[in-house]
Amino acid sequence: MITFKEAYQKVLKHRLNFGEEEVQLMDSLNRILAEDILADRDFPPFDRATKDGIAIQFSSLLETEHAFIIEGEAAAGVTQQSLINIGNCLEVMTGAVVPQNCDTVVMYEHITIADNKVTINEKVTKGQNIHYKGSDEKAGAVVLSKGIKITPAEIGVLASVGKSVVNVKVNPKICTIATGNELVEVDQLPEPHQIRKSNMLTIEAALLNSTIASSSLHLLDDKEIIRTKLEKALVENDVLLLSGGVSKGKFDFIPDVMESLGVEKVFHRVAQRPGKPFWFGVHAKLNTVIFSFPGNPVSTFANYHLYFLPWLHTSWGIQLDNLYIKLSVPMRIMPPLTRFVHVKTEFKEGAVWGTPVVENGSGDLTSLAKADGFICLEPKENAYEVGEVVRFIKTR
Amino acid sequence: MITFKEAYQKVLKHRLNFGEEEVQLMDSLNRILAEDILADRDFPPFDRATKDGIAIQFSSLLETEHAFIIEGEAAAGVTQQSLINIGNCLEVMTGAVVPQNCDTVVMYEHITIADNKVTINEKVTKGQNIHYKGSDEKAGAVVLSKGIKITPAEIGVLASVGKSVVNVKVNPKICTIATGNELVEVDQLPEPHQIRKSNMLTIEAALLNSTIASSSLHLLDDKEIIRTKLEKALVENDVLLLSGGVSKGKFDFIPDVMESLGVEKVFHRVAQRPGKPFWFGVHAKLNTVIFSFPGNPVSTFANYHLYFLPWLHTSWGIQLDNLYIKLSVPMRIMPPLTRFVHVKTEFKEGAVWGTPVVENGSGDLTSLAKADGFICLEPKENAYEVGEVVRFIKTR
Missing domain, CATH: 3.90.105.10 (Molybdopterin biosynthesis moea protein, domain 2)
Structure with a gap:
């Protein structure tokens, strides 16, 4: 069993290039x-007036105090106007080209207009109210x-x-694959021993939030059917995201079938909780990458964010933000597993604090809806203390 | 001119109910x-095995140390099985119903199977590896x-x-309205005095990120055309979002036309920067709300986040998060305007720090792409200090 860090590095190493x-x-x-x-x-593409008012030549202000005769107007969206007599002014509108022979704009709030003449009532600075070209x-x-x-x-x-x-x-072609005879469709009434498909719908929704529309499959626990469908899926997709079928169960055919189809197992099982029975493989010839997540909702959701999203961003050539938050309660993490703990986050005094969400093991779906993400806690001898800064993986 | 707080309260007061x-x-x-x-x-809907292995009755372990004969198996997705001889066991798969007469699951990793008989190699706790019904x-x-x-x-x-x-x-019906003769389409080559439409495309994209597909209009500076188009838009939409046309310019017909069409002006101009010439009105009879933003990109973007988004969330009956971050440089804000300053944020030691983005006035579009949001700074006598906690409005 490899560590989380080793597993993470191995996943990133198998990044793909989907093109542009x-x-x-x-x-x-x-x-x-x-x-x-x-x-x-x-x-801006031209010296642009940023206020409605008049455009003047500043130097004319200095010569003698005088009222400015309005020669005309410069509206936005018309070609550059020109001031003919530099002792005069042009009305000018926000967004207009500052007229030729003008270098200063005075807004209506600072002038008085009477008889087509403008008196300026406030101090003027040369070049004011102009957003200069370039x-x-x-x-x-x-x-x-x-x-x-x-x-x-x-x-x-x-x-x-x-x-x-x-x-x-380009977005990768992705197929999400649910496995197991116990799954029925959302609009069906399950028998007492059945449950509805939910896990891969969560993943499909998460992919949509990364602009990726995925296809989907449901594999029943039949080795031949699994083989036929997986063979086709490997050819048609860049990525397969599976949930379930990678434990030690008698009907967990996925790893065997994958290997028989030419998929190289990169690793199986990681020293982490949740998400331990994670299987990761690549089909070198077809350039297909396979993330086979454990079947329970929390494990699938955690591993999607821990491995798939960083892989996706690395494949796109961009980095996911590294976020760190403060822990609001002490926690003790014993070896050997790296722990990912659901937390609710809160902004307090400029810091972000994470408080673990009460959950009932990794099968507890509703706990996901109470959390904003996972904190990553490596095992260590001393307890994590209140206020200690820990890595945070956002899921919301 | 009213204060930002007053304007904000007036906007929220005019929330609508779009239904379900x-x-x-x-x-x-x-x-x-x-x-x-x-x-x-x-x-879960049944007592569910959380590991692959065997199901036993715990009490049978206590009686005599013995190997467990495998009676059969309980797969996921089949009806509940039953253990006939309580000294025996059934193989059980993750996700299966725990069989009748069984109360404990031992995983394959902890057992040895030989000749259809199971020897248990590890300590067993009653009830282990079962996710109980309900x-x-x-x-x-x-x-x-x-x-x-x-x-x-x-x-x-x-x-x-x-x-x-x-x-x-339900999402509101929204029309985004660009105004001004200087605007040309994105795929057109502008004349020197023209610029491309960009402002309302930013807003359309922001709306899409709130799941809202909006319609759009471009109004030229012609009072009659503006009147005809606005009249129709007021009837067909819950919200009009306009950009430009609310300054003091000679072609800023919007406020006049709005009022002639029965829109009540709630306020015009707010003591804030950017975004001061913001005009807000309502048509009580048609139940339409009008946000008329100043024409430059930074002002429009700021006011969209400062006013429209909180209004939208209030109308939906939910709250926007109140975020607070730490200021990384000192700043002095003189009266009378509330300042909204672009910042880039950074997670450092569990806290979020905001650093102002260098910008060139409110016409500077590219600065928006460098920022993660705005901080809200009320004027005050003393300077804001490094590390001071300030309100943050996320825009990314």
């Missing part, structure tokens, strides 16, 4: 940017770097530089 | 649960309470109790 693809701008939301994005022009970004500057997740803020930047089509990382 | 609707289980992901969810049976939840217990966001963990719980259709809060 072009998608429409709005479809790139929450995807991983696969190209550096350059400013196609200066930003002051945010020069044409050609990298405004977004590849390898980031595209959030709403990045959608705005992409739109600004004219990226109606965006190059993003 | 039934959706398919997987479509409920990230929606707001509108019903309490009860366990339809005990969880020990997680009793039938009828509330397993999820209404008013929570449905994440993957909740999808699993809903599936377990047979909710193939889920009652969720």
Whole structure:
């Protein structure tokens, strides 16, 4: 049995490259940017008025105190206007090009207009209320770097530089596979010895939150059927995520069948709780990676976040955040297992505190809905103390 | 001009009720649960073996030390088996019903099998490796309470109790409205005095991350066109989100047109930066709420998170988390404006620290992509100190 750290490193070593693809701008939301994005022009593209008011030449203020005759107006969305007499002014609107021969904008709140003449009532600073051409970004500057997740803020930047089509990382083809004769569909009434499929629906939902639409299979405990379906699934997918069928049971055919289909077992069983009977394999020829999770909900959910998500992000070429929080109760973790404990988190005085969720073993589904994530606790001689900083794996 | 706090309270006061609707289980992901969810049976629904091995009656261990003859097997997904001779055992698989006359499960790792007889090699505790019927939840217990966001963990719980259709809060009908003659489409090459539409695409993307698909409009600076289009939009939507057109400019017709269409102005302009020229109104008869944001990207993005999102969550009957982080640099905020400062956050020693992002005024779009959110700083006499705890509004 290998340690969590060894298992984690082995999983990451088998990262894949799914390639890149072009998608429409709005479809790139929450995807991983696969190209550096350059400013196609200066930003702002012109000296831009940031207030509604008048545009003047500052030097004319210095000469003699005078009222400014309004020559005309410069609206947003029209070509650059020009001030003819530099002692005059032009009305100017937010977003408009600052007119030629003007270098300063005074907002309506600071002026009085009478008879087409403007009196300025407040102190004016040369260059005020102008957002200068290229002051945010020069044409050609990298405004977004590849390898980031595209959030709403990045959608705005992409739109600004004219990226109606965006190059993003391809999502892997994933099949989620439930195993076991005891499982029935959600809309069925289970017999007393049956339970509804839930485990892989949780995983399908988690994948959707990573923008991945997966396919799904349910394998009954029949070695021949398992073999036929897995053979097809290995060819058609980059990743198989299985739940159940990797314990020591008589109907746990998965490891045998996998190996007979050319899948190399990388490891089976990890010194951790929950999630110990985790089986991980790769089909080198087909370039398919297989995560076979233990069958209970908490183990599957934990291992999805502990192994699959970091693998996915590594394959995309990006890092998951390393989060650390404070423990709100003391805990003692004895060797040999690395423990992952559900916690509810709370922001208090600028720190994030984690409190273990009361649970009833790794079969307890409802406990997942009470938690915000897992803390990772390596065994050690002394107890973990209140306030001790521990690694946190977010699941919500 | 009212304060941020006053404006915030006025916005929340005008919450709406969009009602409830039934959706398919997987479509409920990230929606707001509108019903309490009860366990339809005990969880687990039967005394469930949690290990592969043998099931025995513990008392038979005490009588005489003996090998256990294997009578048969109890697989997962079959009806409850029965041990006939209580000195014997049944093989049992993870997920199976513990057989009648058995009360203890011993895993394969702790036994030796030879000639259909089992020798137990480790100490056994009565009742071990059994997940008892109803020990997680009793039938009828509330397993999820209404008013929570449905994440993957909740999808699993809903599936377990047979909710193939889920009652969720209805999403509001929202139209995002860009204004201004200077705007061109993303795939167009702008003239020197034009810019591409980006602001409302950011908002559309943010809405999508709240599961809301919005419609959109672009209003040119023509009072009659604005009137006609707004009249229709007011009827067809619960919410209008506008950007631009609420400053003091000559073409800022929106407030006038709104009022002529029966919209009551609740307030215009808030003592805050960015986002000062924010206009908020309601059409009481049509039950439509109008958020008219200033036209620059940072102001729109800030006010979306400061006002619209809390309003949306209040309308759904749920609360947004109140987050607090630590300031990594000193800052001085002079009266009278409440300041919202972009920050990049970092987890350090269990605390979250916020560092202001270098930005170039509220027209600077790329700064949004560098930040994780805004901190809220009320003006005060003394400077904010390093490590001071401040309110944080997450935007990523």
